[in-house]
Amino acid sequence: QWGRVRARLQAEVGEVEYRTWLKQVALAGVDGDEVTLVLPTRFLRDWVKKEYGELVASLWQAENPAIRSVDIRSQPGRGTAPNLAEPVPVEAAPAAVAPVVPRADVAAPLDQRFTFDTFVVGKPNEFAYACARRVAESPATAGFNPLFLYGGVGLGKTHLMHAIAWELSTQHKGGGQVSVAYMSAEKFMYRFINALRSQSTLEFKNELRGVDVLMIDDLQFLIGKDNTQEEFFHTFNALVDAGKQIVVSADKSPSDLSGLDDRLRTRLGCGMVADLHATTFELRISILETKAERAGVDVPGKVLEFLARKITSNVRELEGALNRLVAHANLFNRQITLEAAHEVLHDVLKAHDRKVSIQEIQKKVADHYNIRIAEMSSARRARNIARPRQVAMYLAKQLTSKSLPDIGRHFGDRDHTTVMHAVSRVTELIGQDAAFGEDVELLRRMLEN
Numbered sequence: 001q002w003g004r005v006r007a008r009l010q011a012e013v014g015e016v017e018y019r020t021w022l023k024q025v026a027l028a029g030v031d032g033d034e035v036t037l038v039l040p041t042r043f044l045r046d047w048v049k050k051e052y053g054e055l056v057a058s059l060w061q062a063e064n065p066a067i068r069s070v071d072i073r074s075q076p077g078r079g080t081a082p083n084l085a086e087p088v089p090v091e092a093a094p095a096a097v098a099p100v101v102p103r104a105d106v107a108a109p110l111d112q113r114f115t116f117d118t119f120v121v122g123k124p125n126e127f128a129y130a131c132a133r134r135v136a137e138s139p140a141t142a143g144f145n146p147l148f149l150y151g152g153v154g155l156g157k158t159h160l161m162h163a164i165a166w167e168l169s170t171q172h173k174g175g176g177q178v179s180v181a182y183m184s185a186e187k188f189m190y191r192f193i194n195a196l197r198s199q200s201t202l203e204f205k206n207e208l209r210g211v212d213v214l215m216i217d218d219l220q221f222l223i224g225k226d227n228t229q230e231e232f233f234h235t236f237n238a239l240v241d242a243g244k245q246i247v248v249s250a251d252k253s254p255s256d257l258s259g260l261d262d263r264l265r266t267r268l269g270c271g272m273v274a275d276l277h278a279t280t281f282e283l284r285i286s287i288l289e290t291k292a293e294r295a296g297v298d299v300p301g302k303v304l305e306f307l308a309r310k311i312t313s314n315v316r317e318l319e320g321a322l323n324r325l326v327a328h329a330n331l332f333n334r335q336i337t338l339e340a341a342h343e344v345l346h347d348v349l350k351a352h353d354r355k356v357s358i359q360e361i362q363k364k365v366a367d368h369y370n371i372r373i374a375e376m377s378s379a380r381r382a383r384n385i386a387r388p389r390q391v392a393m394y395l396a397k398q399l400t401s402k403s404l405p406d407i408g409r410h411f412g413d414r415d416h417t418t419v420m421h422a423v424s425r426v427t428e429l430i431g432q433d434a435a436f437g438e439d440v441e442l443l444r445r446m447l448e449n
């Protein structure tokens, strides 16, 4: 179980954050409905508890619905370690135990940090944001039901959904509170399977159909899970027919979610479909500024700019990098400077630099030397073609994590020794010819950005 929770955790927070904070979490034991996890130092414990406590708890619960609480401790004996610095003051102090407190019986806990207030709006997400606001203000309005939010990883889908749920759960209707059930599609499936197992599907159905707003996150998870999809489809219809609001997120638009039942896809596309686009540089800067301000730390503009240029794919990773920088500055009582950022984020940036594809490299290099991209894979050995090809191989080795044989395959099925030769030849030339060296360096920098 712990293995699966770990894997999910890693997928959820991304490689970088996982390696920085969560790799050292160990399972101490499971006692009835309580899980105990340990970390080597108090600092790490506090940090993990505060930043990831709820996530860890909800993943455990998804894995094993019997778990009621997850206790995160530091290792006895080593826990007296240096009280070096307080962890970065971002939000409220962590509770001693991260409780698993479902809102309705069927729902998952909400993250307190994910509200409309903390969501930074820019061009790429303003439409989705406006739709979310609208639904939070007046659920089940024609044209906005269902609300379907989609976009890549870490662009704010879950954040917006929680924000809607928070907002709605403070509202009242006809004397009672509006009841909101938020859960991941995965959790929906676990609940459904458990209900089947314990022969309580009727209760499960009734519970879900009794809510005013049902929110299902990461619907793509249901692809290939036909029975669960079917159940969701019925729930969906029952709720919409009863004038209840549905909010769904996924990584693709309804029409691109192949593998999902056609009837369901059609119905999902019937309300409002809003796309969270990839972030722009401006949005990333503004997110970083907001987060730094909230954390009460002064981060020089140059450092923010550096981060926003380097980490472009995913807001979670961007946030993670900033947190890490701030934590280090606190820990060692140092200023946050550009040099510190380079140093502290060395491996993060490397991981990101490595996201360049061989195709991109080939294209850039071909453009630069004014040859056709097809020549990268051709058999021609003329110097004006062979040299750029070698440069591209060299950069592929430097900037991607592909193996030599792998790189060779991208260049017209060449042998790995050819790639090896190219790498050493280019290295040699860089040493001999300054202009050539600058050229390669320029290409590298263009590719890294």
Ligand code: ADP
Pocket (backbone or CB within 6 Å): 113, 114, 118, 119, 120, 121, 125, 151, 152, 153, 154, 155, 156, 157, 158, 159, 160, 287, 315, 316, 319
């Ligand atoms: P998704 O569900 O789309 O994968 P999340 O909603 O989990 O992404 O967002 C990942 C992280 O990035 C969260 O910590 C979230 O608060 C943050 N985030 C994403 N977009 C924004 C934004 N526009 N403003 C502030 N924080 C954001």
Ligand code: MG
Pocket (backbone or CB within 6 Å): 157, 158, 159, 217, 218
């Ligand atoms: Mg999400």
